[in-house]
Amino acid sequence: MGKAGSQDALIRFGVSMEQGLLERFDKLIAKQGYTNRSEAFRDLARAQLVRESWQANRSEQVAVLSFVYEHEHGDLLHHLTHIQHDHQEMIISSLHVHLDHDNCMEVLILKGKACELEKLSKKLLSIKGVKFGQLMHGSSGKDL
Ligand code: NI
Incomplete structure (x- = not known):
């Protein structure tokens, strides 16, 4: 199996697709800023590979x-700090932003096994006082 990445050879291949589907796809990728289908x-x-x-x-x-x-919510800060130290x-990195008088945002860059990160x-x-948050799945970029 070839190694993915910028050093890999480019292979050209044909793809068959219904006209309507291709037109919709072209419109979508143009809106997203792609200048060619191949990159899209x-x-x-x-x-899909990352998923x-x-x-x-x-x-x-x-x-x-x-x-x-x-x-200021209860002992939230204590819990947050404790869990992060553990x-x-x-x-691998964290950023704290004081949004306003009461609210803070924290952004953590995580690295590890998928199930451990989840x-x-x-x-x-789930800490009481955390109002909203989400985990964005990323990739180390290896083998892509
Ligand atoms: Ni703050």
């Missing part, structure tokens, strides 16, 4: 967890 198809393939890799819980994943909370091997994310987002 490559990105679709990569997105499958998360589902299979294979290899190391990278993710971004962001959440908003009220810093998982510092998975948190677990940590659920633990943090």
Whole structure:
């Protein structure tokens, strides 16, 4: 199997598709800023590979967890700090923004096994006082 990435040879192949579907696809990718179909198809393939890799819980994943909370809420800060220190091997970077008088946003860059990242994310987002948050699945970029 060939190694994916920029060093890999480009293979040309034909794709058959219904005219209506292709027209809609072209309109969609133009709106998204693609200037050619090939790059759009490559990105679709990569997105599916990343999705499958998360589902299979294979290899190391990278993710971004962001959440908003009220810093004065009970002992929320204590919990947040405690959990983050207990998982510092998975948190490779963090950013704290004071949004207004009451609200803070935190953004964590995570690295680790998919199921471990999901677990940590659920633990943090379920803390009382965390108002909203989400985990964005990313990729280490290897083999893409
Ligand atoms: Ni703050």
